[in-house]
Amino acid sequence: MHGRWCERGSGKWWHGKFRGGGYRITMPRQIILQVLDESKKHLSAEEIYLKVHQIYPAIGLTTVYRTLELLVKMGLVFKFDFGDGRARYELSKDDKDSNHHHHLICTGCGRVIDYDDFIDEEIELIKKTERELSKKHGFKIRNHIIQFYGLCKECNVLED
Amino acid sequence: MHGRWCERGSGKWWHGKFRGGGYRITMPRQIILQVLDESKKHLSAEEIYLKVHQIYPAIGLTTVYRTLELLVKMGLVFKFDFGDGRARYELSKDDKDSNHHHHLICTGCGRVIDYDDFIDEEIELIKKTERELSKKHGFKIRNHIIQFYGLCKECNVLED
DNA sequence: TATATTATTGAAAATGATTATCAATAAGGA
DNA sequence: TCCTTATTGATAATCATTTTCAATAATATA
Numbered sequence: 199m200h201g202r203w204c205e206r207g208s209g210k211w212w213h214g215k216f217r218g219g220g221y222r223i224t225m226p227r228q229i230i231l232q233v234l235d236e237s238k239k240h241l242s243a244e245e246i247y248l249k250v251h252q253i254y255p256a257i258g259l260t261t262v263y264r265t266l267e268l269l270v271k272m273g274l275v276f277k278f279d280f281g282d283g284r285a286r287y288e289l290s291k292d293d294k295d296s297n298h299h300h301h302l303i304c305t306g307c308g309r310v311i312d313y314d315d316f317i318d319e320e321i322e323l324i325k326k327t328e329r330e331l332s333k334k335h336g337f338k339i340r341n342h343i344i345q346f347y348g349l350c351k352e353c354n355v356l357e358d
Numbered sequence: 359m360h361g362r363w364c365e366r367g368s369g370k371w372w373h374g375k376f377r378g379g380g381y382r383i384t385m386p387r388q389i390i391l392q393v394l395d396e397s398k399k400h401l402s403a404e405e406i407y408l409k410v411h412q413i414y415p416a417i418g419l420t421t422v423y424r425t426l427e428l429l430v431k432m433g434l435v436f437k438f439d440f441g442d443g444r445a446r447y448e449l450s451k452d453d454k455d456s457n458h459h460h461h462l463i464c465t466g467c468g469r470v471i472d473y474d475d476f477i478d479e480e481i482e483l484i485k486k487t488e489r490e491l492s493k494k495h496g497f498k499i500r501n502h503i504i505q506f507y508g509l510c511k512e513c514n515v516l517e518d
Numbered sequence: 519t520a521t522a523t524t525a526t527t528g529a530a531a532a533t534g535a536t537t538a539t540c541a542a543t544a545a546g547g548a
Numbered sequence: 549t550c551c552t553t554a555t556t557g558a559t560a561a562t563c564a565t566t567t568t569c570a571a572t573a574a575t576a577t578a
Contacts, residue, residue, distance in 0.1 A: 222545050258557045279439040302491055323483050331462055335471055336511035343505045351496035382574050418528045
């Protein structure tokens with residue numbers, strides 16, 4: 199259960215981040231976050247717009263883009279690119295690495311497979327690498343992308 | 359030394375791949391590959407076009423795009439996206455993992471740092487992961503992207 | 519080597535995702 | 549409730565990448 203998007207008073211986990219940044223809590227922003235929260239998949243701006251539009255038709259595509267940009271800047275949302283010309287967005291609740299995953303992309307048909315059955319090793323290594331890079335280059339690392347590219351079973355057959 | 363792009367007879371390492379695929383070896387393609395070969399950095403289509411244009415002004419931007427697309431399809435070139443709205447291209451000579459590297463990207467100013475001083479573990483783990491994914495999902499993995507996102511030293515200071 | 523076939527090319531137009539503009543609206547503080 | 553100003557939505561503008569199509573040039577063939 200995710201709770202109603204319109205709960206009074208209490209406010210959502212992200213309300214503080216908004217207020218702290220001087221950003222207002224508006225209907226479009228609430229709905230866009232709701233949509234992102236309810237769909238675990240990486241949606242394109244247009245897909246988000248369509249879902250948002252079903253809940254609250256008055257919201258325009260421009261606002262969706264603007265809000266996503268803001269959310270990315272705030273670190274609440276992560277923006278991916280799978281090479282098909284449109285960006286994908288995903289809520290980046292880094293609470294205990296839940297729902298975190300990497301991607302396996304078929305360059306033949308564009309299919310994207312999420313995988314999250316990392317070996318613990320992988321997570322350990324990422325953390326270690328982050329620490330090293332952070333130290334060496336003075337970066338404050340916030341996120342990472344790991345994507346493997348190749349041909350899926352079907353596309354493999356068609357190949358040469 | 360890279361040799362002249364126009365060597366006779368002998369032909370370049372990629373001639374076979376072209377002939378085998380039924381693709382013709384043309385001047386634009388030779389020059390584009392030359393430019394990619396001489397510049398180790400990830401260039402955008404426009405940047406490639408400008409360099410190509412200096413060598414052989416008759417080549418148009420369209421051809422650059424088309425050729426890059428072909429090279430990517432053939433697996434000779436790899437296409438990256440750093441989130442600034444334009445794709446980057448890099449020769450993917452997978453000869454002994456030379457020149458292979460990962461990226462560290464500043465979401466503040468867009469700066470991109472390559473790093474290739476992997477921990478041995480890192481390479482091992484990637485290979486292992488590739489094997490596992492390959493087996494589990496039936497993919498024939500050809501390449502991967504690993505990118506860390508964060509704020510560089512300068513942008514870090516400006517932040518909140 | 520000359521010729522036929524057809525992949526490739528370049529210029530210009532089209533596309534499609536994303537961004538800027540600007541007047542109207544609504545959040546949140548006073 | 550009123551005021552200030554962030555936010556919004558419709559439209560137009562951008563800008564990277566694709567498509568179109570007639571002209572050209574790389575190979576195969578004679």
